[in-house]
Amino acid sequence: MKTVDLSWQYRFQVASRVVAAALGGYAFASAMTVLLALVWPLPRAQAVLASTMLGFVWYLLAVMWVFSTRSATRAWIGMLVSTAIVAVLCWWLLPAGGAA
């Protein structure tokens, strides 16, 4: 990072990505955790534990992607769309009468 005087536009873009990474990444990681807990071929409690222990990996990957993609807008779209797709899959997989 050169400390040349950065434009406020650039600073806003960075702030926007930080929010996309922190919140969007967390939402994505949560959705992935639920999805894997539903499809992991283990007894229910073990599947939830295993999936939760792995959950931080999704967060890590999401944040790295948000900061490496071309623009802040793309970062937001990517986070929202991927989280939505995973959430729909979870909803579709949830056993009827589940806790949700």
Place this chain on the structure above:
Amino acid sequence: MKASFRQCMAWLHTWTGLVTGWVLFFVFVTGTAGYVDDEITRWMQPELPLPTRVDPGDEARLLGLGLARLEIAAPQAKSWTITLPHLGLEPRVEHGLGVSWEDMPPAGRDTGRRRSETLNTATGEVEPAVLARDTAGGRRLYRLHYELHYVSRVTGFRLVGICTMLMLLAVVTGVITHKKIFTDFFTFRPGKGQRSWLDAHNVVSVMSLPFFLMITYTGLVFLAFQYLPAGRDVVYGTSEVQRQALFEELRPPKREYQPLSGLQVPVPELLRQIQVTLGDARIASLQIMQPAGKGPYIDVRPVGASGVNFYDPRVARFSAVDGRPLARADEGNAAVATQRTMFALHEGNFANWWLRWLYVVSGLLGCAVIGTGLVLWTVKRRTQHLQKAGADSFTARLNAGGLRLVEILNAGTLVGLPLAVAAYFWGNRLLPVALADRAAWELHVLFLVWGWALLYASIRPLKRAWVELLWLTVAAYALVPVLNAVTTDRHLGVTLPYGDWGLAGFDLSMLALAAIFAHTALKLQRKWRVVDGVGPAAGIVVSGRAAASSQIDVPNPVAATNPAGGRP
């Protein structure tokens, strides 16, 4: 963002590292102390007797003494435990002969009241408890690393969790930043200013990289459900009952027990059966229980850990009726076994002395990685700051102010926190023994000294602050064994001849830490003398606006086109 993926990752590495650096340094310092927490606690309770060693060939007689005491003290208990003299693992102290028992649980409860006693190994009489001073000990020191202090536990968990997640990012992006990680590892160019800091940062990072990844990830797993409750909350539900249902399913099924009726098998026969099964392994403890409607059994735990299966120790089961070995049901819970292995790796409770020292050194390397990274940030910006001297726009002032803040936090934390830990040990020896809330005051001493160091770093010229704080830290650590000798009879003159390596090791480690800080202080002084061409620690009074003279390094104009790490 940036031109290439690697540059983006380098940017991410720099900023995640900077934002969390000081908290992580605190976590690493207190967490590293956690690998020797039991030894620290013992040192902080000098009233405890030096450990007595018992001839291990005496097992039958000692078992007899334990059983005799339990029959009198707990005739209708749910479980009896007899601990034979051995060096334990959790906590790591020399255990004497001990008995403990759990009463039958009252209706509606799972556990009954637990009691424990220490017995005289010659007579079997109950030893009076030794009164030791109230201390926060190594335990509270290491608990700081995941729950902080002066905030609620949940707040502490969350703050540390966020910093840990960002650290995981910093570790992974730090690896990506390097094109040539092995070449970098064998590259060290001392005395070259910014380059040297960068090389040092790379060397210590590569050395401790596996430890770093392991400790960060397993640290998150400890509180996985606090940080990522989604899986549990969607699959099980959010009410307390539903949440508990998950943990109930993960636990082995509950068993009902009936009151014990003593041991039918003669002790010599039992010991013979144990030897057939366990060979010459020494016995750490035996526990006797009787499930409802079944025969009583004895679980025998041998001395020594069973590797990373620390929480599933090698326990051999025998019948309490005739002493024959019994098979134990294997719960076969893969997820829980994985979780426990991660916990064991993180806590290192299974580690013997060689491995324990490796853990401690890895922890110290971790402190060094964070420290060099934070210093590198300031050195690099100081260089740019000087190149643009004279710029007086709002952002230039903002950058200068930010730089000054980071420099103060660095000196006040990277040196001030170790100083504060030394002060914690001083507090243990100097605070009046009868002081109310003594343990809390020991911790107050730690934070007061750290706060003072931050204040001191902010009012002194930067170089002077570094050198003066460093020498103060050297004195604080070097004099701990002296203070110990003046205030107690648990000093090196006693502990070394006695061969008590736990207590002696503490004092010797204090001297080693003093030597490390002295080495650092001398190095910095020598370097700055060369740069300034004047006496040691030449500092120039800093004016209100982050004067350029408080730089920490010789500006070594390196084309700083590449952020944190990558070779140009």
